Amino acid sequence: MQFQRLGPVGAEIPVAVVDGRTLDLRPVTADITGEFLAGDPVGTVTATLDTLPELADADTLRVGPPIARPNSVYCIGMNYAAHAREGGSEPPERIVVFMKPSHTVAGPDDDFPATPGADKLDWEVELALVVGRRAWRLGPDDDAMAVIAGYTVANDISERTWQLEESGGQWSKGKSGPGFLPLGPSLVPASEIEPGDLRLRSRVNGETRQDSSTSDLIFDVATIVRDLSRYTVLEPGDVILTGTPEGVALSGRFPYLKAGDVMEIEIEGLGLQRQLVVAEEQAV
Structure with missing residues (x-):
């Protein structure tokens, strides 16, 4: 499993790449933030694999930094x-x-x-x-x-x-x-x-x-x-x-x-x- 953020600067979409599938994480988190990472992100994605939609045209999107703006x-x-x-x-x-x-x-x-x-x-x-x-x-x-x-x-x-x-x-x-x-x-x-x-x-x-x-x-x-x-x-x-x-x-x-x-x-x-x-x- 890998976490990424795809899309234009300031409007990146949080995704998880699992077994070659790029899954849209917006049903479970607005972004890859400290709050999300503190709450067992792997477990969250694993528990919702069957319900998370695939992100269309993921391969065409800009790859952003994999975490939203850090505090430090x-x-x-x-x-x-x-x-x-x-x-x-x-x-x-x-x-x-x-x-x-x-x-x-x-x-x-x-x-x-x-x-x-x-x-x-x-x-x-x-x-x-x-x-x-x-x-x-x-x-x-x-x-x-x-x-x-x-x-x-x-x-x-x-x-x-x-x-x-x-x-x-x-x-x-x-x-x-x-x-x-x-x-x-x-x-x-x-x-x-x-x-x-x-x-x-x-x-x-x-x-x-x-x-x-x-x-x-x-x-x-x-x-x-x-x-x-x-x-x-x-x-x-x-x-x-x-x-x-x-x-x-x-x-x-x-x-x-x-x-x-x-x-x-x-x-x-x-x-x-x-x-x-x-x-x-x-x-x-």
């Missing part, structure tokens, strides 16, 4: 040792956290608008998890994995001048432009994914940039959830990006993005994204 997007920085070093830092001893505003969220195949003057645009393939249960100060005996509703693909697009040269030391300035967080195509329930060894890849114009595995994470998914909950309340529908492996333009090995480039971001078992970089005024 937390990002874990430098969580792969080789990526930390390619950016000039040693691997951290504790999780590094920054934020992306929810307005950065875009569909997985939407055009990416390159803002004029943003000359150091960079790609970052990341495993993203979506919270399905409220969590605050989880203890060592609490099941951190039970907090997770599901997983999806993220591209943590960054503008490195804003992030590193004009930031004043805080990375969010370089992470917050419009469209800087393509999500999707699907939200796959946590029960169907083992996040400990998933292959992550990115390509630009068909050429491989990143090719790694979540087995190389410094802080694994459970550790991230448990540690984050020590400092903030995790709410259903929140998104957590787990970090990116080496192979970004910041390394100096590859050019930064420009209009006309095509990014492809892929994670094993979760799907593929594709974004065309366009001048901001051309974005649709």
Whole structure:
């Protein structure tokens, strides 16, 4: 089972893809929200399979981000040792956290608008998890994995001048432009994914940039959830990006993005994204 949101920006239809059928979820929920995810979404769909209608012409519709606008997007920085070093830092001893505003969220195949003057645009393939249960100060005996509703693909697009040269030391300035967080195509329930060894890849114009595995994470998914909950309340529908492996333009090995480039971001078992970089005024 996979959850998606299909249709124009701001009017996406919540669906579940089950055995090749795209089922319209509007009889049971208005959207894929934190409230829906907190209420046993898999059980809800399973119990209503025989009554949910198929969505006509689903294959012709735009694929939106698989969750409606999240309240919070937390990002874990430098969580792969080789990526930390390619950016000039040693691997951290504790999780590094920054934020992306929810307005950065875009569909997985939407055009990416390159803002004029943003000359150091960079790609970052990341495993993203979506919270399905409220969590605050989880203890060592609490099941951190039970907090997770599901997983999806993220591209943590960054503008490195804003992030590193004009930031004043805080990375969010370089992470917050419009469209800087393509999500999707699907939200796959946590029960169907083992996040400990998933292959992550990115390509630009068909050429491989990143090719790694979540087995190389410094802080694994459970550790991230448990540690984050020590400092903030995790709410259903929140998104957590787990970090990116080496192979970004910041390394100096590859050019930064420009209009006309095509990014492809892929994670094993979760799907593929594709974004065309366009001048901001051309974005649709």
